[in-house]
Amino acid sequence: MRNLKNLTRVLLIMALIASCIFVQSPVINAESAAAAAVQCGDVNSDGSVDAIDFALLKSYILGKTTSINKEAAETNADSSVDAIDLANLQKFLLGTISKLPVVSNNKIVALTFDDGPDVTLTPLVLDKLDKYKVPATFMMIGQKLNDSTAPVVRRIINMGCEIGNHSWGYSSMSGMQAAEIKKSVSDTNAAILKYSGTTPKFFRAPNLSISSTMLSAIDLTFVNGVTCNDWVQSTSAQERANAIISGARDGAIFLMHDVQPLPHPTPEALDIIIPTLKNQGYEFVTLSQLFERKGVKLSPTDDKAYTYVP
Known part of the structure; x- marks a missing residue:
């Protein structure tokens, strides 16, 4: 029951952040993204992987924004930013998986x-x-x-x-x-x-x-x-x-x-x-x-x- 409550709390925080994403997340231009060291999952290049990155990546996948670090968003390194990357980032934030990127080798x-x-x-x-x-x-x-x-x-x-x-x-x-x-x-x-x-x-x-x-x-x-x-x-x-x-x-x-x-x-x-x-x-x-x-x-x-x- 405690785990369910914690999960509900995390998802609620993510939803709240998503509702105000354009106010809280910085705009990333190509120059600043290229200059920063790439950390997988840090799609807004602020030095941390958190719920803001999840909300921004979700917004990108839904076509509501284009301002993300696409290299950092590729959580399975398959050269495509998609719903799989969003799912991997969510699992990482919830502690289901321990590291990013998730290696895509299926062999x-x-x-x-x-x-x-x-x-x-x-x-x-x-x-x-x-x-x-x-x-x-x-x-x-x-x-x-x-x-x-x-x-x-x-x-x-x-x-x-x-x-x-x-x-x-x-x-x-x-x-x-x-x-x-x-x-x-x-x-x-x-x-x-x-x-x-x-x-x-x-x-x-x-x-x-x-x-x-x-x-x-x-x-x-x-x-x-x-x-x-x-x-x-x-x-x-x-x-x-x-x-x-x-x-x-x-x-x-x-x-x-x-x-x-x-x-x-x-x-x-x-x-x-x-x-x-x-x-x-x-x-x-x-x-x-x-x-x-x-x-x-x-x-x-x-x-x-x-x-x-x-």
């Missing part, structure tokens, strides 16, 4: 791998990532982080990959009480910090089983993903690759496993997935990079589990 995807680390199986995946020079995010099981797997963890970090939290064990957590959930996640966070020097930003629920108690108790952004049945031993590398490739689109998160009982041809599937999607124009990034590049602010309280971003 960004994130590989993620569950259930590691393992001294034998995880390096097979890392070898493929290294071969194709792509990063990934490894959602780790806390109880598998120890001195024996530490070298694998260090290699993951040194390759520019990211580590997420996949709970302390493998059991579903949806039937757990809040205290048990918090302990599982905090113990795993502590182990990840100890062996990688990083703190996780993302959580994936074991077996993708999520309860309202988990959403309240876990202070991390939840992710799911496009799956490929690679926890089923009978699925071939080609079948796994086909499932991932068919689910690929802008902002996709791919859910795979670096650790499963043998035979486990996910590393071989990467020999199909990565070149195929690269040829289709996709770029592989970590989860943090995916959210940042898409301009989506991490919010552990939004009660969402992302498969595509945004």
Whole structure:
């Protein structure tokens, strides 16, 4: 209710500013706009991005004024000032996205791998990532982080990959009480910090089983993903690759496993997935990079589990 009231207040302020825009906003001529350093979203070039910029951009799109800094108004850098730019600016002002411009690249995807680390199986995946020079995010099981797997963890970090939290064990957590959930996640966070020097930003629920108690108790952004049945031993590398490739689109998160009982041809599937999607124009990034590049602010309280971003 408080968020709804705050949103209503912001929209009311915007409406009031829009009604008096020609009185309050300065006229920007070509010379002054060119001389000023361009800040994305600062369409009146006054050094700040605020509701006045929103009102002025709306007025421009409605054809009521021509006096704006068009370069600053292009919030997605697509060489066109339109309603998409207005929507992006509104999201930025309301805190829904964290930065401008919103990168318009619609070919960004994130590989993620569950259930590691393992001294034998995880390096097979890392070898493929290294071969194709792509990063990934490894959602780790806390109880598998120890001195024996530490070298694998260090290699993951040194390759520019990211580590997420996949709970302390493998059991579903949806039937757990809040205290048990918090302990599982905090113990795993502590182990990840100890062996990688990083703190996780993302959580994936074991077996993708999520309860309202988990959403309240876990202070991390939840992710799911496009799956490929690679926890089923009978699925071939080609079948796994086909499932991932068919689910690929802008902002996709791919859910795979670096650790499963043998035979486990996910590393071989990467020999199909990565070149195929690269040829289709996709770029592989970590989860943090995916959210940042898409301009989506991490919010552990939004009660969402992302498969595509945004």
